[in-house]
Amino acid sequence: MAQAYDPYTNVIHTMTKAMEIGHIDQSMFEILKNPQRETKVYLPIEMDDGSVRVFEGYRVQHSNIRGPFKGGIRYHQTCDLNEVKALATWMTLKCAVADIPYGGAKGGIQVDPGTLSERELRRLTRRYTFAIAPIIGADTDIPAPDVNTNPQTMAWVLDTYSQLKGHPCPGVVTGKPVELGGSRGRNSATGRGVVISAKLLLALEGKTLEGTTVAIQGMGNVGANAARIFYHRKAKVIAISDVSGGLYCEEGLDIDAISLYLNQGGKLLKDYGAPGVTHITNEEVLTCKCDVLVPAALENQITEANAGKLQCGCIVEAANGPTTEGADDVLEKRGITLIPDIFANSGGVIVSYFEWVQNIQELTWERDQVNEMLEKLMSKSFQELLNVTEECHCNFRMAAYIVALRKLVFAEKMKGIFP
Structure with missing residues (x-):
């Protein structure tokens, strides 16, 4: 019988592996x-x-x-x-x-x-x-x-x-309504960060978002905002899904029309219809042929069982923990580049930080300023990941964990153990 997926064990195993690959002092790991x-x-x-x-x-x-x-x-x-x-x-x-x-x-x-x-x-x-x-x-x-x-x-x-x-x-909270002290751009920030991640990765190969085919599993806040931003940047969103199932169109879905439909309240993709649009399963969204696959639902979606069936050029993890440790190994052997969740979906927490700063300083920033700061910060972080992939000869997930753990271990050492 297959062992049940345990997200906490998964993250600890990945941290342990990153400590070894990054030659990080183990003394503070406990x-x-x-x-x-x-x-x-x-x-x-x-x-x-x-x-x-x-x-x-x-x-x-x-x-x-x-x-x-x-x-x-x-x-x-x-x-x-x-x-x-x-x-x-x-x-x-x-x-x-x-x-x-x-x-x-x-x-x-x-x-x-x-x-x-x-x-x-x-x-x-x-x-x-x-x-x-x-x-x-x-x-x-x-x-x-x-x-x-x-x-x-x-x-x-x-x-x-x-x-x-x-x-x-x-x-005390971020992601609240703008009228109560929330930040402009916060609601779409996680989805925007996913698009920025895809843009940065594609640029390494001299490609742009325009004309890139994208499949998105999940149409909650993150998936829906990512879909809209991809669409408005002229990427071709060919497949999306929600809890009820998925939609596919080889020529590209009209994301604005679909968003209007879903925003009517209580509407699901299984009931949506338009010329050239076919209904597919969530699993078929994951395995359809595309340049960029965005898992934006829950954990444990890309596993050893389906990793070999994926037909994407790269994966940008919008959800937390959508790919299992075993699937990571399969994807790496197949040469499918993956941008990990702890970088790809960090747009939300970054703009939450901006919101928190605005609350402390009793300031309000314009949306364009927030979006510009988000892209600048993510671009800087991406370069740091890129440097570590070259230094440690590892994939982007390992690089992200190594970058994070080095900073955390440094902070633990500087502060020491209380008392």
Whole structure:
């Protein structure tokens, strides 16, 4: 029987391998392997029909060695403590790769948000915020949106936390509405970072986004924004998918028309129709022939079972942990270049950092300024990864981990162990 996928074991194995390849001092590795705090909370909620349900929630704070904990909150029925531990660890690495002064954290609630009303989601969010309020704050741990959460969710977190503190606390969350202190460009930042990653990789081969064929698995916030930005930069988005299935068009999908359709509320891709568009499965989106494949759904999508079937030129990981360790080996042997999640989807946390800075300084930056700063910072980080691939003769995932771990180990050594 195949061993069940464990995202936390996956990330620790990759970290261990990177320490060896990068010749990094192992003395501080035990600290980096383990989260500083794991919190599990139980959340009793009165439902609209008067019944009471108890939901399980989590907040894992992995490392604050380089700055306050930072990481999103996800609502998903399969969310568990082990997944959140892995995500918190990835956040620590991601912030180090981006070279922003944050550590890593992650939160989640085990719930299918599609089964709850807006009032029930609001009560659940407020109860969760109340439960984790003692360990979050603008200078300690700053949550943000993740899977199935959004600016509205962050507005509820912000208001609940501010009510508890007795004064407005805009810096406690990022990814909130612009009207409540959010940053312009934050909502699309993760998807934009994915497009920037693809652009930087293609440029190494003298190629541009224009005319490049792209397949995107997942049409949540990240996948949908990436699709729109690719489309408007004249890339040819030939395949997309959501939870209901996928769409394919060899000549390129009209992403603006599809976005308008999905934004009507409750609409899914399985019900969309247009001339030249065929319906395919999520698996067929992953395996269709394309220049750039963007897995933008959940973890464990590209595995040893399907890695040999991929027909893409390269992969840009928009989701966290979409590729297993075994699949990495298959892809490398096949010569498929992969830009890892801890770089490719760092646009969200980078612009979250910009939002946090604006809140602290009580400033508001224009969208063009935010986007320009994002591309500049990611371009700088990409060059650092490129240098390490050449130095250590490794792939981009190993390079990203080596860059992150070198910074983290340096910080641990400089600060020393307390007491």
